[in-house]
Structures are given as C-alpha cells and as structure tokens.
Amino acid sequence: MSRQISEAAAEEERRVLGLKPVLAPVHRSYGEHPSQVYDLWPAEDPDAPLVILLHGGYWRYNRMHLTPFAAYLAANGFTTVLPEFRRSGGDGGYPGTFDDVALAVDTIPAGRTYVLAGHCSGGHLALWAAARGLLPAESPWYTTDLPTAVLALAPVTDLAGAIREDLSNSAALELLGGADHAESRLPVTDPLTLLREKGSTGVPTVVLHGAADEEVPLEQFGDYMAVHPEAELVVLPETGHYTLIEPGSPASRAEIDVFARLSRHEKG
Template sequence: MSREVSAAHAEEERRVLGLKPVLAPVHRRYGTHPHQVYDMWPGADADAPMVVLLHGGYWRYDRMHLTPFAAYLAASGLTVVLPGFRRSGGAGGYPETFDDIALALDTIPDGRPYVLAGHCSGGHLALWAAARALLPEDAPWHGTRLPSAVLALAPITDLAACARERLSDDAVHQLLGGADRLEPLLSLVDPVTLLRDAGSTGVPTVVLHGEMDEELPHEQFTAYTAVHRDAELVTLPGTGHYTLIEPGSGASRAVVEELGRLTHRIRP
C-alpha cells in the first residue's frame, strides 16, 4: 500500500529524485559481486572527515539518486563514500543486502574513523550497522568495528510497524522474503528490536527528520529514540522527506551542520 500524500510532497519527490546523477571521481570495488562497488568523492585534503552514505529507496532502488547529494556533501569539505549493495527485487534482500552492508563497512574505511549516514531505508541500514555489536556472537554480521557516529535521515527504524503500515507496497516483506519471515528475523535486522534490551548501541546517534515528512509515519523516528537512551532526535520545521537530500536546500544545510558537529570529534 502506498501512503496518500499531498501535491506538495509529490512535487518534492519528483524534483529531488529527478536530479541528474553526478559522476564520482573515484569508483572502486569492496567485493567480488557486481553490486559490491562504491563511489567516492575525496575531500579537499587528506584529513577531511569521512562520511559513508547509505541510500534509500525501500531497499529496492540503486544509489544514483543520491549522487548529487554526495557531491554536495563533498563540496562542504568531507570525504564521501556511497556504496552500492544488492537490493531486494533483484540480487539482494535478506540476507544479501545485510551481507553487503557489513562487508562494505568492514572493508572500505580501512580502519579510518567515519560517520555513517543514511536516508530512509538507508537510515535503517545505518542504524542496524551501528547495532551489530548487539547481535548474537554467532550471528553472521556480529561485529565490533562500528562507526564513530551515525546520522539517520528520516530513517525507517521499526520494521514491524513498517510492515503493519504496508509501506511502499509491502517493501519490508519483499526485503525479508515474505510476511512469514518478519517475526523470526526481527531480532537480527530490526534496529528497535535490537535496542530493547541493551538501550543503547554505544554509538553517538542523531535521528534527523522533517516536520512535514509525509513519506513515513513520525512514529518511525520517535519509536527509535524512545528505546535508544543516547540518541538525539532533531526535527526540522517546515521540512519534508526528500528536501533533506536536496543539494542547497535549507534542510541539506542543516544536514551539513549536523555532520560537521559529528565529524569534529573524529578529526585526526
């Protein structure tokens, strides 16, 4: 089921997702599968803080719609990495999407501190990656090489609620391989579920969303910060879902400010 949205939201979505892709100056692989690649925009100097950016699109769409925003962040002085990964509806979904995110984050930074950012379903993957130390030790993605901080932009945080709302034509069921797999997999892939006992990932986390976001129920944002005692919720007045990633918008400037605040502590 698709949510009913206003004409203003529909126009915002068309405008932002219709931006011309930007070719990255660096293109590399982090694995052997054709989708295990990444684009990089190096910062102006070798000490530029690194941001790894995970794209949205309900786990289905590719990263190209986020290349203008990645280039915009790089122009603000950051080194920006935009990984591709296997996606649902094609080569990915569970478990391949999660395999690729874990591999990318264990490989690309090469021991360098970084801020992990993600928009919408990319925000879900960023919050999940920050919680990998909370997974059972025998889980395939358990790990302790975590980001230095996370900035989740209008993220999906609660997969059970997302499934109940049937967001984007049952995108969660497609990701996980069917409605019957939701409950058994929540303890492995759902940020809210992972946090319920621990109460914190130990990673400084900011959830930033627009007051006028019509794409996701706002409970997706508040549910997460209600269980993560160390997470900060930032609400931008008069802001929608997609303007967060629209280069040069007021919302995107707020994102740059938040990244500046988070990266300040990890500068070499």
C-alpha cells in the first residue's frame, strides 16, 4: 500500500531534500569499487569527536541530500564522515550494501573511537552495524570491533515490518533481493531479528524520532525498543521525518547535544 502524507509533511520533504548540496573539503576511497568512497568534513579541533554518518534514501539513493547536515555537524564540533555504498537498483542490495557498510566502518576510523549515526534506511544500517557482534561467528560481517555508540534518526528498524507496510514501494524487498530471498536473509540483515534472542548489542544506542513523522511508522521505533531495552528512545514533539536532518532546525540542535553525550562514551 502507498502511504499518504499531509501537505505539511510533503512541504517539509521538499524543503529539506531541496537544500543545495555542500561539497566536502576531503574526498577519499575506502575500497576499490567506485561507490566505496566517502566525504570528510574535518572539525576545527583536530581532536574533535568522529561521527560516521550513513545516509537514507531507502537504500536506493545517493548521499548528496545529507551533505548539508554533515557539514552542519562539522561546524558544530564533530569531524564528520559521509560514506557512499552500493545501493539497490544498481549493484548493491544484498550482499553488496552490507559488505560496503561493514568495510567502511571497519576501515575509515583507523582505530579511532567514533559515533555511528544514520537517518531512515541509514539508521537501519547503523543499527545493523552495531549488531554485527550478534551475527554467527562464521558470517563475513561478524566482528566484535563495534562503534563507541549509535544514534539512529527515524530509523527503519524492522525489515519485515517495512515489507508488510510496503514502505517506499517495496524498498526492503528490493534490498533483500525479492520475496524469494527475504525470509532467509532477514536473520542476518534485520536489527530487530538479530536482537530478538540476544536482547542487547552492548553498544550505547539512542533511537531518536519526531512525533510527527509520517514517513516511517511509529511501530518501527516502539518494536525496536521492546527487543533492545538498554537502548534509549528520544521523541521530539511536533517534529517530522526530514526536519531531523535540516541544519539549524530545533531537532538538529537537540541532536548536537545527543552527539556530544554519546561521543563521551568510552569504548568497552
């Protein structure tokens, strides 16, 4: 089914996604594939906390819409990395998208502690990356070298729920390679499924969403919290889905405080 949104939500989407992209001062590769690249906005302080930011777009679209927010984080004291990765509709989806996110977070920090963040489907990928320690040890994505902390902004947390709700025209099915493969791939790609038996990732986790989000069903956030009781839920009143990544919005200012708090966690 297609989701109906209000005119106010539609205007918010147009406003935020219509912001002019901000070119990064540094552009590098983390792998050999053309999509395995990242933009880097260094903060003024060379010892500033590091944030790795995973973009949304329902696993289909590129990172450019998130460049204004990445630049905003850097201007507020966080050295910010915005990776690209292979995406659905090209040569991404399962397993390429997951291969790339794992490679990016394993290599870009180069031993530094970092906060991993993501918006919408990027929030899904951030929560998944923080749960890689729950994967079977034989999985190529398994690792115990996890982020210092995670901030998921209006994340897709439940791929099975996204399939049931047909979010963004079967985006989750496309990510997993279609209906014939989805069920068998959920156990290693879905944060909710990974947590059901384990209960915690061991990574300090904040799920933040706007109470007026019309893009991602609110059940996504509640269902995730039910299986990860150690996570923290932050709800911003009168806040929509895209305002979370709008530089200078009240939501973005609140997020700066959360990033600062999470960046002070010591890696276990």
